[in-house]
Amino acid sequence: MSITVGVFGAAGRMGSTVCAAVLADPELELVAAVDPGAVGARLREVAAVDSDLVVVGSGTDLGSAPAVMVDFTHLDAARSNLSWCASEGVHAVVGTTGFTDDDLAAFESAFVRSNCLIAPNFAIGAILMMRFAEMAAPWFDTAEVIELHHDAKLDAPSGTAMRTVERMAAASSDWAPDPTVTQTVSGARGAEGPAGIRLHSVRMRGMVAHQEVLLGTTGETLTIRHDSYDRTSFMPGVVLAAKRVADLSGVNVGLEPLLGLD
Secondary structure (H helix, E strand, C coil), X not given: CCEEEEEECCCCHHHHHHHHHHHHCCCEEEEEEECHHHCCCEHHHHHCCCCCCECECCHHHCCCCCCEEEECCCHHHHHHHHHHHHHHCCEEEECCCCCCHHHHHHHHHHCCCCCEEECCCCCHHHHHHHHHHHHHHHHCCEEEEEEEECCCCCCCCCHHHHHHHHHHHHHCCCCCCCCXXXXXXXXXXXXXXXXXXXXXXXXXXXXXXXXEEEEEECCEEEEEEEEXXXXXXXXXXXXXXXXXXXXXXXXXXXXXXXXXXX
16 A cells, blocks of 8 residues: 655755655655645646646645655745644654754654654765764864755755764764964854864855765874765655654654664
8 A cells, every 4th residue: 555645845846856756656656745836736837747736835725634744845834834744643754954952842742643754864875974974973083064055055054964063073072172263254164063063064056965074183084975966866765754754753853763873
């Protein structure tokens, strides 16, 4: 029996890619498309996918709710979308980033009849990059993270970069202090993340999603890099999450539990 899936932000670039991935998987059935910017249009017209679904403006317009909703929207919309999922008992798979601790606490209180999986990154290689950085952290004295994204990304630093630094800081708190005394240009040293690890954000046309973790100690450096050249790189993780979110409990952050890396 197939799992019914709906998509918030269905007409956007990530949303349309998700729709195509759901349609291509025999275990999933695309039954709903939500996008306030394309209400009333056929999904095939606005997302170039093989579906005659009519796009609606909100979850309340769906009638019967699917088993899983996938959200790739923006922060304010996602908060509302997840509230609807929780109230309707619909599982949520979320690629939107930027949620605060208060947001997560609210979601944990709300999701009592269904589960929610929020992943800063759905690319399997990116998950492994974070894990490798966490493993390497105790063996190095200094570290910096550079994340590079397309020029339409609204938040900085990325959710992946923040999660990477948080995991590195949890693995080791013994980092050398920043020796910089004077910044000729304000902000030249980037942002200071957990444990003083510096983060740098690049927004550039032509890129999709890329990240480097630079670690250094006496006489050596280690560079861990992941590159997503196309949005299809995220789809194996999204499809896995849609199939397995029902097996989780409550609110989960990161794809790691589904990969045996938690």
